[in-house]
Amino acid sequence: MKTDQVLSVLEKHEGDRGGLIAVLEDVQAKYGYLPAEVLKIVAEETGRSLVDIYGVATFYRSLSLRPRGKHLCSVCTGTACHVRGAPVIAGEFERQLETAVGATTEDKEFTLETVNCLGACALGPIVVVDGHYFSNVNSSRVKQIIKKTHAGLDEAEIKADRRVYLHTVSCSRCNHSLMDPNHKIDGSPAIRVTVSFERKHGWLRLSSLYGSFAVESEYPIRTDEIVDVFCPHCHAELKSAPACPLCNAPMVSMIVRAGGIVQICSRRGCKGHMLDLNGGGV
Amino acid sequence: MITLTINGLEVPVEKGTTLLEAARFLGFPIPTLCHMDGLSPYGACRLCVVEIGEGPKAKLVSSCTYPAQEGLIVRTASSRVLRARKMVLELLLASCPQSKTIQDLASAHNVRQQRFRQEHEDCILCGLCVRMCKEQMVAKAIGFRGRGQTRSIGTPFDIRSEECRLCGGCMYVCPACQLRCTYTEPEKAVCGGCANVSPPCVEKEQFDDMMCYMTPCVACEIQE
Ligand code: SF4
Ligand code: SF4
Ligand code: SF4
Ligand code: FES
Ligand code: FES
Numbered sequence: 001m002k003t004d005q006v007l008s009v010l011e012k013h014e015g016d017r018g019g020l021i022a023v024l025e026d027v028q029a030k031y032g033y034l035p036a037e038v039l040k041i042v043a044e045e046t047g048r049s050l051v052d053i054y055g056v057a058t059f060y061r062s063l064s065l066r067p068r069g070k071h072l073c074s075v076c077t078g079t080a081c082h083v084r085g086a087p088v089i090a091g092e093f094e095r096q097l098e099t100a101v102g103a104t105t106e107d108k109e110f111t112l113e114t115v116n117c118l119g120a121c122a123l124g125p126i127v128v129v130d131g132h133y134f135s136n137v138n139s140s141r142v143k144q145i146i147k148k149t150h151a152g153l154d155e156a157e158i159k160a161d162r163r164v165y166l167h168t169v170s171c172s173r174c175n176h177s178l179m180d181p182n183h184k185i186d187g188s189p190a191i192r193v194t195v196s197f198e199r200k201h202g203w204l205r206l207s208s209l210y211g212s213f214a215v216e217s218e219y220p221i222r223t224d225e226i227v228d229v230f231c232p233h234c235h236a237e238l239k240s241a242p243a244c245p246l247c248n249a250p251m252v253s254m255i256v257r258a259g260g261i262v263q264i265c266s267r268r269g270c271k272g273h274m275l276d277l278n279g280g281g282v
Numbered sequence: 283m284i285t286l287t288i289n290g291l292e293v294p295v296e297k298g299t300t301l302l303e304a305a306r307f308l309g310f311p312i313p314t315l316c317h318m319d320g321l322s323p324y325g326a327c328r329l330c331v332v333e334i335g336e337g338p339k340a341k342l343v344s345s346c347t348y349p350a351q352e353g354l355i356v357r358t359a360s361s362r363v364l365r366a367r368k369m370v371l372e373l374l375l376a377s378c379p380q381s382k383t384i385q386d387l388a389s390a391h392n393v394r395q396q397r398f399r400q401e402h403e404d405c406i407l408c409g410l411c412v413r414m415c416k417e418q419m420v421a422k423a424i425g426f427r428g429r430g431q432t433r434s435i436g437t438p439f440d441i442r443s444e445e446c447r448l449c450g451g452c453m454y455v456c457p458a459c460q461l462r463c464t465y466t467e468p469e470k471a472v473c474g475g476c477a478n479v480s481p482p483c484v485e486k487e488q489f490d491d492m493m494c495y496m497t498p499c500v501a502c503e504i505q506e
Pocket of ligand 2: 404406
């Protein structure tokens, strides 16, 4: 049964030679980590040598050879977060969870890791638990974050989400506003970003009404197309670390002016989104 | 054919020749560590630096990986090259002072001091063993793992590789570990026990610190 899953992943990637990282990512999405037997199957089926695959699997931090905990807690120790005290926060997590960075707690609940910049420096220090962003974290909030994760982040989310929410967003890198006051969708100013797909680059305007998925685009985007989204001011890609909970495509993150981060799925037509309001949420 | 100038001498070479090959063809010595005829160039040790270009644009490149270009001006022993080479050797010596190969190179290049902390690394990540295993033995049993500070050489999952032919080629080319096979007698240069039918290190319980860079040893058929 294990073999079937790998084979289905490999089948999906049949034909795109050189797509080893993509294969490993998908395999990891299935098992939560990269089991040794599975890597051997990948080696056999793709005709690559096991050393090469093992080399790639150990090179990238996002790939793990050891089982991970139920919750993945990433503390950003990138430059911006570092100077705002990320090492202290990481240390606090180590103490509270009684584990080390890079390791998993004994009850297999938490895996703690540090990452180098999550692309939301303006709101640092950042901690991401299971794709939910916690911004401006300080060590006294660590306990709360752990407690909240135990209680179930997604439940808390749904409660906070049941309303129409008008949000003003800005770029998670440069903090420039992404609002376009001259262009209205759903009767309120639209969010304007730059998108790129299939060698086309153009603008995309999104409704700023939370829960509305209305968009307008310079070029028509096919349903299911995954687009790269950029900030029109600093041209940074608005990509965030976690994948869409619905379809596994990359998520696009933006800062909510009121505080917090909103993430939307980069796949056209997918309704995957997450909202982390650090005020209301935590 | 490409014509380039090495130490003032014009030399025509085939396209695709490296600076190292061209200089050696003319008889200019360039020391190397991670280069070996028959293996693809890798450019890891930087010992083979030469200076190319002129004036403020002159720069140091590793000759084992740099392809000859038309009209290129190369100096293999300018004072800048010699200084850089000595520094490289001093650093190599610091990371792996027990290596006979590095000691010999250092003494041949008049490195008389060693100002950095000695690390006694098992491996300088020159990649010779990996290339040997892949290109000459066509086994692909060992490779690089991890990255940065934790980069290391070994088999996948640190277990005996099914691909390994037990040829010993990797140990033969290694500049760092060739002298570490001493079994129980560290004063002795080489134990040579593996030439026997049953290597003595097989009988030893703790075979950790006397085998090459790989635990478990790939030459002696030990399994954990
Ligand atoms: S002994 Fe094994 S690992 Fe070493 S070169 Fe030979 S096949 Fe490769
Ligand atoms: S084990 Fe030896 S040959 Fe292999 S990379 Fe390290 S120093 Fe070089
Ligand atoms: S491989 Fe074992 S037996 Fe052979 S020289 Fe090294 S320690 Fe001695
Ligand atoms: S440094 Fe932490 S998000 Fe950029
Ligand atoms: S011999 Fe050229 S870099 Fe090592």
